[in-house]
Amino acid sequence: MAMVSQHRSRSLLTRISNLDLTESNCSSHIGLKFMKQLKLKHTHSSNEFSHKTRVCARSKSLVLQRNCSMSKPVMTVTWEPVAPLGPNAAFHACALVGKTLYFHGGIKDASSSSVPSKQFFKLNLDTLLWEKVAAPGSPALSHHAAVVLENRYFTLIGGWNGKKRLASIYVYDTVENKWMEMTHQGFPSGAGLSSHTATLTTNGKVLVIGREGSLRTQRKHGNMYILSGSVASNQFIYTSYTNNIISRSGHTVNLIGNNLYILGGRSDMLFEKFVGIDYKKNSSCMLLDSIGKEINSSHQQHLEKLPCGRKHHISAATNDFILMHGGETFDGKAHAPVGDLFLITLKPITKFYQLHSSQLCRSGHACIVLPNRIFIHGGRSGKNVINSGLYELKITTS
Incomplete structure (x- = not known):
């Protein structure tokens, strides 16, 4: 099918990726360069997010302290099991409708990693x-x-159907308990999406980010689409927003207001920020705010270098903070999913903190963020284990 183009003349998009993590100022900041182009502008730098600046920091402590005095409260961040007997699934999809979590598909058996499932559960x-x-x-x-x-x-x-990547759209009606396949147009013929992201914006449109590719070919650049349409019309349209973004797979996306943050999905360039996105999303999570405020008021040292590149991790966001957990690293040291837990503070300047390295090592797991709770489900651990449990992020102060 022919590409559906979008004439973009109403907003200025700026790509920001200049994190200064130098030892001299003990802080990281985003250098703002407002570039007067109508498309996302690349600002590659040999010392930004390069192999030289990647490091997998490890923390021996599992707690965050307000200060060095043992008389002050200590906050502990852990993943606690809440519903252990769920479906075995990794690289699956989930979402919340009302008070019900829905989980679909994914890989059930690590020995058959190219065979997707049609399993469908709710909690x-x-x-x-x-x-x-x-x-x-x-x-x-x-x-x-x-x-x-x-x-x-x-x-x-x-997604991947066992034979090829798809751009297809399937809808489950939670009221009438039925599946429907929608018609769609605007996506390149012969191409599809997998290990991509889809973000619902405040106006009901969906921001889709990921590199497109067929079974045999893979583009070198990434793509950003706006998906619009309705179930009532049985039709959805992919509109190209830009293809001037870095190619990623297995990344996460957080849209906070009109700012877009992309994490991981490649060996370098762990962190990207774009400002001036025409679409927005309101992000709020009191639990994550509590962790972030504790970090800001503590004496914990932020990382002087970025963590190493990773993919198939999860991230959760609120207005001022992003939490990142797990994934598979590219540094060659870990041959299995990791349990690293990082907090990224966005204001007044961007900093990375390692909360701890938990025993809950996962990749390809699903994340659900509520106003006051954060859950993860399933995922791969070790070399051949596909997990079934639902865990909740908990903080305790003692």
């Missing part, structure tokens, strides 16, 4: 009871993305 957050959803038409997918439209439609975008 009520009040009862914490798992239930298999019996609805015909569930597609077999992995490495796909999910959003919820109109507080009703659990919507799957792209």
Whole structure:
């Protein structure tokens, strides 16, 4: 199909990727360069996010202290199991509709990592009871993305079907308990999406970020699309927003206001920020705010160098902070998923803190962020383990 283009003349987009993590000022900041172009501008730097500046920091402590005095409160951050007997799944999709979490597809068996599942489960957050959803038409997918439209439609975008990457859109109606495949246009013929991201914006459109590719070919650059349409019309349209972004796969995206933050998905350039996005999302999580405020008031030293590149991690965001956990690193030291837990402070300047290295090592796990809770489910650990449990992030002060 022909590409649907978008004439962009109403906003200025700026790509910001100049993090200064020098020892001399003991702080990291984002250098602002407001570039007068209508497309995202690359500002490559040999010393930004390069192999020379990547380091996998390890912390021996599992706690955050306000100061060196033992009389002051100490905050501990941990993952606690809350619903252990769920579906075995990694590289799956999940979303919240009302008080119910829906989990779809993914890889069930690490020995058959190219075979996606069509399994479909839900979990009520009040009862914490798992239930298999019996609805015909569930597609077999992995490495796909999910959003919820109109507080009703659990919507799957792209993914791997065992033979090729797709740009297809499948919708599960939570009211009528049925699956529907939508028609779509605007995505390049023969290409598809996997290990991409989909972010619902305040105006109901979906920001899709990921490199496109067929089974045999893979583009060197990344792509950003706006997906618009409705279930009622049975039609969705991919509109190209820009292709002037760095190619990534297995990354995470956080849209905070009109600022876009992209983490991981490649061996270098761990962190990217874009300002001036035409679309926005309001992010709020009191739990994450509490952790961030504790970090800001403590004497914990931020990282002087960025963590090493990683993929298939998770991230959660609030207005001023981003939390990043797990993934697979590119440094060659870890041959299995890691349990690193980082906090990124965004204001007044950007800094990375390592909270701790937990025993909960995961990649390809799913993350759910609520106003006062953060959950992760499933994922791969070790070399051949696909997990089934739901964990909740907890903080305690003693």
